[in-house]
Amino acid sequence: MSDNASANNWNEATGGTLTTLPVEAFDNILKNADFFEVYRLKGINNFWKDRIEYLMGLDWMKKKMYLMAEDTPAPTTKYNDGDDTLSTSFCIACGEVHDKSVFDSFHPVLRGLRDLDICFTVDESGILVVGLFDRNADDEIDVLAWYRSRAILRYLVSIGIKKLQDFSGNLFMQPACSGIRMKPQTYSDLRPYTRTVGGVLRAIAIQCYFYLELPNRILFQTLVEHYQQQNNSPTAAVAEAAVFREIGQLHHTLNAALFSNRMRTEYFQGLLRKFP
Numbered sequence: 001m002s003d004n005a006s007a008n009n010w011n012e013a014t015g016g017t018l019t020t021l022p023v024e025a026f027d028n029i030l031k032n033a034d035f036f037e038v039y040r041l042k043g044i045n046n047f048w049k050d051r052i053e054y055l056m057g058l059d060w061m062k063k064k065m066y067l068m069a070e071d072t073p074a075p076t077t078k079y080n081d082g083d084d085t086l087s088t089s090f091c092i093a094c095g096e097v098h099d100k101s102v103f104d105s106f107h108p109v110l111r112g113l114r115d116l117d118i119c120f121t122v123d124e125s126g127i128l129v130v131g132l133f134d135r136n137a138d139d140e141i142d143v144l145a146w147y148r149s150r151a152i153l154r155y156l157v158s159i160g161i162k163k164l165q166d167f168s169g170n171l172f173m174q175p176a177c178s179g180i181r182m183k184p185q186t187y188s189d190l191r192p193y194t195r196t197v198g199g200v201l202r203a204i205a206i207q208c209y210f211y212l213e214l215p216n217r218i219l220f221q222t223l224v225e226h227y228q229q230q231n232n233s234p235t236a237a238v239a240e241a242a243v244f245r246e247i248g249q250l251h252h253t254l255n256a257a258l259f260s261n262r263m264r265t266e267y268f269q270g271l272l273r274k275f276p
């Protein structure tokens, strides 16, 4: 039974309509509804739709829907000093033990970032610090960063172009961060005013592109050999095509979703031409 059907059935059964309830009742439901539930409720009937659109103009609803920053600053990340082990856990990306509650404040469409090997912390000035790998890592770092970067791009693509575009202007987290810094900083600069879903994801994607673009001879061979081992030993040429075709396509999809097709990197375009 669709949502509309259940609303209509109820209207018929009660001999009245949902709209005869006082608006305060609707507002209370919406206050407690989950982020996606609010969008879903818009589809129930015109009254809900109108009411939600009206409420979208109010501050509390804007804050709830990641459209306006809450007044409180983003909480800073706590590193484990030995006496607080409950709220902290080991971070595989940076190799330290720290508070991971920052994920709870992420935009609902991005909650899956929690499952990836990517480090998010918030510094004292509210800057969101994003790291892709252990800063103490050795020569394996290129391979590791390559796989982690691909996993992140795969995740972003899995969200879907439309959702990424729809929520691009929303705040990345709530309370909002004051900006974003990539770690290690050598590869990317501080973006002090970037705090929207689109802005933060663009910064992350650019960092991922950097690592994916690296393939030196050793990394290249490793990627191809890994693929052969995991896929019943196809020829090196087949493995190469499969690995790099996917990378070209991930970039192509995200170029449309996050960069309005303005991100034209020769390396990735070359991959698309070589492995159509």
Ligand SMILES: [Zn+2]
Pocket: 091, 092, 093, 094, 095, 096, 098, 119, 120, 121
């Ligand atoms: Zn970390």
